[in-house]
Amino acid sequence: MHPTSSPVRRHRSPAGSSRPWWDAVLAVLGLVLPVTCVCCGAPDRACCASCRAGIDARPRRRRLVAGVRLDAAFAYEGPVRVLVLELKLRGRVDLAPVLAPRFGALVAAALADAPGALLVRVPPSRAGARRRGFDPVDLLLRRSRARVPARARSLTRRRTPRPRRPVGNGAGTVGPAGIVGPAGTAGTAGAHGQKGRSALERVEATVGTLRAHGVAGHDVVVVDDVVTTGVTMAEAVRAVRAAGGRVVRCVALAEVPE
Numbered sequence: 001m002h003p004t005s006s007p008v009r010r011h012r013s014p015a016g017s018s019r020p021w022w023d024a025v026l027a028v029l030g031l032v033l034p035v036t037c038v039c040c041g042a043p044d045r046a047c048c049a050s051c052r053a054g055i056d057a058r059p060r061r062r063r064l065v066a067g068v069r070l071d072a073a074f075a076y077e078g079p080v081r082v083l084v085l086e087l088k089l090r091g092r093v094d095l096a097p098v099l100a101p102r103f104g105a106l107v108a109a110a111l112a113d114a115p116g117a118l119l120v121r122v123p124p125s126r127a128g129a130r131r132r133g134f135d136p137v138d139l140l141l142r143r144s145r146a147r148v149p150a151r152a153r154s155l156t157r158r159r160t161p162r163p164r165r166p167v168g169n170g171a172g173t174v175g176p177a178g179i180v181g182p183a184g185t186a187g188t189a190g191a192h193g194q195k196g197r198s199a200l201e202r203v204e205a206t207v208g209t210l211r212a213h214g215v216a217g218h219d220v221v222v223v224d225d226v227v228t229t230g231v232t233m234a235e236a237v238r239a240v241r242a243a244g245g246r247v248v249r250c251v252a253l254a255e256v257p258e
């Protein structure tokens, strides 16, 4: 009938936008752009019911890390690997509901077994955290609907690894210069992937890179998203123990089958 006189609020240009504003734009785009299942390409769902049922039927994983039980919600393979990569590398937070419930349940079970335990997370690499702008572990905890803290406190990375004496006795596989490396390299070991190194090199590059605070005298549940070799998780356990805490369980979203 009559034109509305209420002024339309205009947003500033994206260049000056804050992240919540951009998140809102992405959320709206997600409503109108076609979505397909990241696993099979079926329309309308980020992960279709069939793929989701297949993922839910996959077994949990368990192994020992530094003498501590590690519970993983999934093996890091097949469609689970696709989902985790889409979530972590492409920011597909709409996939979190597929992965979060089982992860949250494992964290909740670990905390229920050790009442009062602190939830401590392996810190993401600085590069990964910067690139993503969100923490996958915290996101999954929030979306899990389990009785778990909304945030895990984080271990910290040492900026400069302590110089270490070379190990080995000339057996040949370990190059001491490559182990110690220039300042800062050990702290980003996770970002470069650990699969190309020998097991001994991975351990050497990782020991001493993490530090725990405020855990003395506490039981601790250590969480991470993906456990590959277990070397980083073992370093987290070491760091907690060095700070006087007792690690009662490790929980991961997914672990790479050995």
Ligand SMILES: [Zn+2]
Pocket (backbone or CB within 6 Å): 037, 038, 039, 040, 041, 042, 047, 048, 049, 050, 051, 052
């Ligand atoms: Zn599908």
